[in-house]
Amino acid sequence: MIIRRSADITPSEITPKEIYAERRRFLQTAGLGLAAAAGLTSGLIHPAEAAVVQAQTRRKLTPIVKSAYRVDEKLTPYEDVTTYNNFYEFGTGKSDPSSNAGTLHKQPWTVSIEGEVKRPKKIGLEDLLKLSPMEERIYRMRCVEGWSMVIPWVGIPLAKLIDWAEPTGNAKYVEFVSLADPDQMPGVRVPVLDWPYTEGLRLDEARHPLSLLAVGLYGEALLDQNGAPLRLVVPWKYGFKGIKSILTIRFTEKMPVSSWMRANAHEYGFYSNVNPEVDHPRWSQATERRIGEGGLFNRRRKTLMFNGYGDQVGQLYTGMDLRKYF
Numbered sequence: 001m002i003i004r005r006s007a008d009i010t011p012s013e014i015t016p017k018e019i020y021a022e023r024r025r026f027l028q029t030a031g032l033g034l035a036a037a038a039g040l041t042s043g044l045i046h047p048a049e050a051a052v053v054q055a056q057t058r059r060k061l062t063p064i065v066k067s068a069y070r071v072d073e074k075l076t077p078y079e080d081v082t083t084y085n086n087f088y089e090f091g092t093g094k095s096d097p098s099s100n101a102g103t104l105h106k107q108p109w110t111v112s113i114e115g116e117v118k119r120p121k122k123i124g125l126e127d128l129l130k131l132s133p134m135e136e137r138i139y140r141m142r143c144v145e146g147w148s149m150v151i152p153w154v155g156i157p158l159a160k161l162i163d164w165a166e167p168t169g170n171a172k173y174v175e176f177v178s179l180a181d182p183d184q185m186p187g188v189r190v191p192v193l194d195w196p197y198t199e200g201l202r203l204d205e206a207r208h209p210l211s212l213l214a215v216g217l218y219g220e221a222l223l224d225q226n227g228a229p230l231r232l233v234v235p236w237k238y239g240f241k242g243i244k245s246i247l248t249i250r251f252t253e254k255m256p257v258s259s260w261m262r263a264n265a266h267e268y269g270f271y272s273n274v275n276p277e278v279d280h281p282r283w284s285q286a287t288e289r290r291i292g293e294g295g296l297f298n299r300r301r302k303t304l305m306f307n308g309y310g311d312q313v314g315q316l317y318t319g320m321d322l323r324k325y326f
């Protein structure tokens with residue numbers, strides 16, 4: 001089966017001002033001209049310049065066990081989940097990843113396990129999937145930009161990989177690094193972020209049963225735009241923690257610096273827990289718009305503390321000032 005190219009995405013999401021400003025700043029730093037900046041606002045990559053975009057094959061994943069981790073809310077339609085994306089390596093517009101993706105060379109995909117581990121190791125995706133049965137989990141997702149989705153992910157608990165990796169007693173954090181190959185990802189030629197995309201979790205957050213290494217959604221292998229072939233899903237944190245197309249998992253003693261912290265430490269903290277009481281410095285986090293629910297003028301819903309997962313993850317943060325550690 002071939003997915004339909006999404007020619008019909010409404011520009012319902014205006015590029016947030018802050019990202020535009022950020023982008024201009026980076027472009028100025030990079031010494032790129034106005035023409036480039038203008039191109040960026042309208043969809044990043046000129047077709048002739050893009051890597052050859054191929055229609056992506058949809059592949060069913062089996063066997064999948066249903067997990068008890070599922071929220072009882074209407075699923076965001078597949079079409080939205082696969083065409084409304086943040087994946088800056090494929091462009092900064094919401095429809096850029098689905099239009100520009102299809103270029104990732106996913107086979108073989110080997111993840112490097114490094115740093116504070118008894119032995120550094122490499123593991124191929126197929127072996128990684130032998131560590132634990134694939135589970136389907138329905139998670140609520142919340143982006144820092146103010147929109148949310150409900151997605152049936154397929155993956156294995158991150159804790160299973162961590163156990164297999166055998167971190168040393170010095171390991172306190174886990175750093176994740178994405179692929180950053182300009183031949184496979186046209187957006188990497190533009191310095192909107194300091195590539196490769198990097199994220200991190202505290203080791204106990206990473207070991208939490210909700211933390212998932214996802215390989216699919218809606219029962220099928222991830223398409224490139226959703227972070228094929230392997231991405232992180234941490235449902236109580238803002239979406240940007242969910243790093244895509246992971247190549248490296250590094251155990252560290254010191255807190256990793258994520259790409260977003262490097263871009264703007266004042267606005268993006270390490271923890272990034274969904275918290276309606278802590279506003280982004282330039283906009284509120286009190287409400288959210290559920291994608292797929294009636295277009296631009298749909299009712300905004302209240303954002304929940306820890307995205308609704310407080311009963312499960314709250315104890316990870318007892319005694320911490322979540323305004324300071326945002």
Ligand SMILES: Nc1nc2c(c(=O)[nH]1)N[C@H]1C(S)=C(S)[C@@H](COP(=O)(O)O)O[C@H]1N2
Pocket residue numbers: 081084085086087088089142143144178197225226227238239240241242243244245
């Ligand atoms: N490598 C990489 N991972 C990334 C991003 C990115 O730009 N590059 N964007 C993040 C952001 S901001 C969000 S909201 C989620 C979106 O995931 P989705 O497109 O599968 O919904 O991916 C996150 N992971």
Ligand SMILES: [Mo]
Pocket residue numbers: 086143144145238239240
């Ligand atoms: Mo996001």
